[in-house]
Amino acid sequence: MTSSSQTPTRMHSYQNSVAQDTKHNNGGAGGSNLEDYSSMKIYYQNCNGLRSKEKRIEFKNNCEQGPYHDFICLTETNLNDAYKSEDYFGEEYKVYRNDRPKRHPKTSGGGVLIAVRTPPPNRKEKFKVISRKDFNLEFEKIIENIKKDLVEDERHKLNYEMIENIWIDVTLPTCSLLIGNHYIHQEVPIGTIKTYCEFLERKIDSSAFKVLFVGDFNLPEFNWEAGTSTNVNSTIRNKSSLFYKLFCHLKIKQRVSHSTLNCPLKNILDLVVTNFQLDIERGDEMVKLEDIHPSLLLSVPLPKFSIRSDTIINQNEQFVNTNSFECTCTACGRECKSIQGLIAHQRNATCKELLVSSKLT
CATH class of the missing domain: 3.60.10.10 (Endonuclease/exonuclease/phosphatase)
Structure with missing residues (x-):
């Protein structure tokens, strides 16, 4: 086995991906x-x-x-x-x-x-x-x-x-x-x-x-x-x-x-x-x-939004059983911990993700 010094120079390092990821955090x-x-x-x-x-x-x-x-x-x-x-x-x-x-x-x-x-x-x-x-x-x-x-x-x-x-x-x-x-x-x-x-x-x-x-x-x-x-x-x-x-x-x-x-x-x-x-x-x-x-x-x-099982959302922004609400946008990773935050994110985010939850079929 060769030493780590013999490994080719990393062209896209993990730390660089973190920096770029942060820079694009609001844009998908x-x-x-x-x-x-x-x-x-x-x-x-x-x-x-x-x-x-x-x-x-x-x-x-x-x-x-x-x-x-x-x-x-x-x-x-x-x-x-x-x-x-x-x-x-x-x-x-x-x-x-x-x-x-x-x-x-x-x-x-x-x-x-x-x-x-x-x-x-x-x-x-x-x-x-x-x-x-x-x-x-x-x-x-x-x-x-x-x-x-x-x-x-x-x-x-x-x-x-x-x-x-x-x-x-x-x-x-x-x-x-x-x-x-x-x-x-x-x-x-x-x-x-x-x-x-x-x-x-x-x-x-x-x-x-x-x-x-x-x-x-x-x-x-x-x-x-x-x-x-x-x-x-x-x-x-x-x-x-x-x-x-x-x-x-x-x-x-x-x-x-x-x-x-x-x-x-x-x-x-x-x-x-x-x-x-x-x-x-x-x-x-x-x-x-x-x-x-x-x-x-x-x-x-993956689901466009991850919704906890005790939360039901429809496209008319009506919510049923909204206790312990938690939602994550699939495009930018933003967490929304309130109904108001989720609605605001849907209306204003550049990623324009829909307010729906879809399962694997």
């Missing part, structure tokens, strides 16, 4: 590196390893220059304890990692992470995030309990560590969003996948949460609309069917298509699966890779 987001309260940006990439000096420098340079993403989801990081998160991310990101353990049958590769951007000190946060390690701990316990009843020769068919995933819970103004980032190696035993899918069917209540699966699932030649596979390998077909059954049970839909990626991919390996609408486009790569794993930029719409 103002630019791609400033706070945007109208949507949540999620970047995804299978980076095929980040250990090399060249990739580390390339990644951190792109991360620090911006534009900033609210979340960065990476698969196949190939990191371990010798590689620190701060070698790749600036101070504005909190990083949740699940590196491939030494006990994994494949000693190299793998690893997933989610980096969460915290807002500059002078801006209101868009969301709150907590780690959901209970997903990993509960699945591990289930696998170990099942293995107790198996003969030695059968135990290798169940290995919780081969399902590489990391989950977080994002609290938004009108809902909670579960994000699960996955890397599923081609050689994960089908028994492990079956157990994992059955676990998630019980674990996730998609009627109570917005749900987002991202990651490299290594399920080629599967038609997610029809639920059919043209792959000649029966094991791959069966694995695909297990995940398709899970997604149907959770009422979530695979959103990535060839037209979305705008490239002649025969197979889509990197999936985005949700129970809500979002915009997906190819993103600028943070590290250069082949087209089989294009980077994706997801844009999730």
Whole structure:
């Protein structure tokens, strides 16, 4: 690993973004590196390893220059304890990692992470995030309990560590969003996948949460609309069917298509699966890779105003149950703690945000 002095000069530093953000505070987001309260940006990439000096420098340079993403989801990081998160991310990101353990049958590769951007000190946060390690701990316990009843020769068919995933819970103004980032190696035993899918069917209540699966699932030649596979390998077909059954049970839909990626991919390996609408486009790569794993930029719409559940507002400026009123403008982040303040902001603010609350659909 190289020292910090060898990292390229930061072209758009976090402190500079704070200063610019303050300057534009009364006029909306103002630019791609400033706070945007109208949507949540999620970047995804299978980076095929980040250990090399060249990739580390390339990644951190792109991360620090911006534009900033609210979340960065990476698969196949190939990191371990010798590689620190701060070698790749600036101070504005909190990083949740699940590196491939030494006990994994494949000693190299793998690893997933989610980096969460915290807002500059002078801006209101868009969301709150907590780690959901209970997903990993509960699945591990289930696998170990099942293995107790198996003969030695059968135990290798169940290995919780081969399902590489990391989950977080994002609290938004009108809902909670579960994000699960996955890397599923081609050689994960089908028994492990079956157990994992059955676990998630019980674990996730998609009627109570917005749900987002991202990651490299290594399920080629599967038609997610029809639920059919043209792959000649029966094991791959069966694995695909297990995940398709899970997604149907959770009422979530695979959103990535060839037209979305705008490239002649025969197979889509990197999936985005949700129970809500979002915009997906190819993103600028943070590290250069082949087209089989294009980077994706997801844009999730946020409510135009965050309204506490005990406050109801309509467009005629009539209010019902206005106790403990609190509202935040999505364009400039201003907090309004009174009805009069909210009305004045709507009438006078340069951002011209509407006085409505809209949920993710």
